[in-house]
Amino acid sequence: MILRVPSNPSRATVLQEDNQRRQQTDKPCSPPCRTHIVVVAHVHPAVQHHVLPRDGHQDAAAPHVLPGACRESRGRHNAAAPQRSARIHSGGPKAGLTERRHLDFGHFNPFQPPSKLKARRGSSGNDLRGGAARKCGYFNGHIATASQIERGGLASIWTKSVPNAALTTARPAAAGGRRSVGAAPLPPFSSASRACAVLPAGKMAAAPGAFSLREVLAAFQACVTEQREVLLGPYLQGWRGLVRFLNGLGAIFSFISKDAVTKIQIMESYCGGERREEYRTLQSMVSYELSRGLVDLQRRSSHPDSGCRTILRLHRALRWLQLFLEGLRTARQDASTSAICTDSYNASLAAYHPWVVRKAAVVAFCALPSRDAFLEVMNVGGPEEAVEMLGDALPHIRDVYGITQELYEQHCLVGVAV
Numbered sequence: 120m121i122l123r124v125p126s127n128p129s130r131a132t133v134l135q136e137d138n139q140r141r142q143q144t145d146k147p148c149s150p151p152c153r154t155h156i157v158v159v160a161h162v163h164p165a166v167q168h169h170v171l172p173r174d175g176h177q178d179a180a181a182p183h184v185l186p187g188a189c190r191e192s193r194g195r196h197n198a199a200a201p202q203r204s205a206r207i208h209s210g211g212p213k214a215g216l217t218e219r220r221h222l223d224f225g226h227f228n229p230f231q232p233p234s235k236l237k238a239r240r241g242s243s244g245n246d247l248r249g250g251a252a253r254k255c256g257y258f259n260g261h262i263a264t265a266s267q268i269e270r271g272g273l274a275s276i277w278t279k280s281v282p283n284a285a286l287t288t289a290r291p292a293a294a295g296g297r298r299s300v301g302a303a304p305l306p307p308f309s310s311a312s313r314a315c316a317v318l319p320a321g322k323m324a325a326a327p328g329a330f331s332l333r334e335v336l337a338a339f340q341a342c343v344t345e346q347r348e349v350l351l352g353p354y355l356q357g358w359r360g361l362v363r364f365l366n367g368l369g370a371i372f373s374f375i376s377k378d379a380v381t382k383i384q385i386m387e388s389y390c391g392g393e394r395r396e397e398y399r400t401l402q403s404m405v406s407y408e409l410s411r412g413l414v415d416l417q418r419r420s421s422h423p424d425s426g427c428r429t430i431l432r433l434h435r436a437l438r439w440l441q442l443f444l445e446g447l448r449t450a451r452q453d454a455s456t457s458a459i460c461t462d463s464y465n466a467s468l469a470a471y472h473p474w475v476v477r478k479a480a481v482v483a484f485c486a487l488p489s490r491d492a493f494l495e496v497m498n499v500g501g502p503e504e505a506v507e508m509l510g511d512a513l514p515h516i517r518d519v520y521g522i523t524q525e526l527y528e529q530h531c532l533v534g535v536a537v
């Protein structure tokens with residue numbers, strides 16, 4: 120199945136790929152579309168048998184998103200896959216904005232258990248944190264650079280820490296084309312994820328740049344000032360951490376993370392732009408944009424990417440997050456994560472999404488791992504510690520949500536729906 124998202128995820132159409140097409144690889148799209156999301160890649164192993172076609176097509180290194188005049192890239196997993204993936208991910212002269220955005224947030228799949236990959240040669244992605252693109256992925260269950268995968272050696276895999284590279288982002292087209300903004304660097308990685316030593320087979324390796332709930336919690340905690348203002352820097356940092364987590368869940372979530380990344384980048388372009396002072400807090404942003412008539416209150420016309428509108432989308436998603444984390448925290452150990460996620464989604468974001476997005480979202484939720492696996496990947500210890508940390512995190516997320524909601528209601532901004 121391919122989710123084809125022409126330019127705006129809300130206009131997504133879900134296409135069923137026919138058998139003939141399934142046999143082809145690197146087939147140019149006609150007409151060219153902006154983005155393809157290849158759903159079969161990186162599906163959580165627990166649901167692979169539900170999602171993957173019966174003929175066993177799977178591609179551990181298949182791209183998540185192919186930008187620009189893209190090419191569909193699918194097919195049987197083979198030894199050339201790491202190179203193909205590297206070509207796609209590393210970006211050439213034709214690499215588009217979409218691709219760069221995607222790369223910035225990493226490609227690791229913390230749920231990919233080594234046992235599933237043993238029979239394969241390796242899977243790869245890129246890690247841009249070291250400054251230059253560094254291809255890496257899983258090899259026999261360990262994190263490895265592409266060259267290590269190619270050499271088949273494991274001797275020196277990720278044994279030293281890698282410094283963060285500043286996150287430079289491209290300015291959204293709506294805001295005037297490409298431009299490097301002085302955006303905040305990626306948040307520091309947890310020490311656990313910095314040095315990724317070789318683990319015994321069967322153990323899940325913590326990927327470099329792996330999600331840590333602690334860091335997301337710290338970001339949302341740092342959002343609220345003593346004056347009860349919401350600082351946009353930490354707010355976006357919290358979202359970046361969440362997106363990193365989402366990227367690790369698999370390609371089936373790419374259309375969601377891509378939308379979140381687009382919104383984060385719109386905001387980053389404001390927060391790092393000429394008017395950055397006006398975008399220091401949510402409150403200053405609202406007064407600035409409203410006083411200058413920079414918000415489309417009725418129809419989406421001249422300011423389709425206003426900060427107020429963009430934050431409103433993230434704000435609604437924050438409500439989903441709050442409900443989801445609450446559900447996760449209080450659910451029984453054997454509860455279905457996908458059911459918790461679906462309920463939280465239906466009680467929050469779903470009301471604002473068209474039918475096709477709702478359906479695609481619910482299909483994607485089916486790929487969520489078990490509650491325990493989910494809690495494990497939060498990188499704060501075992502499920503019990505994760506539950507405890509969720510208890511600590513939730514008041515901060517609730518607080519940020521509450522302040523934003525109140526502010527938006529005061530200024531009649533909750534209905535900025537177009």
Ligand SMILES: CCCCCCCC/C=C\CCCCCCCC(=O)N[C@@H](COP(=O)(O)O)[C@H](O)/C=C/CCCCCCCCCCCCC
Binds near residue numbers: 362464
């Ligand atoms: C402790 C951590 C555990 C939980 C980690 C969760 C990580 C979630 C990370 C990101 C969440 C994605 C936020 C998505 C923002 C969506 C904003 C939105 O509503 N956009 C729509 C409208 O945009 P405009 O067209 O008006 O500009 C857009 O149409 C949406 C497209 C994509 C579909 C969004 C579905 C959202 C589902 C909720 C997230 C599910 C993630 C599940 C993973 C656990």
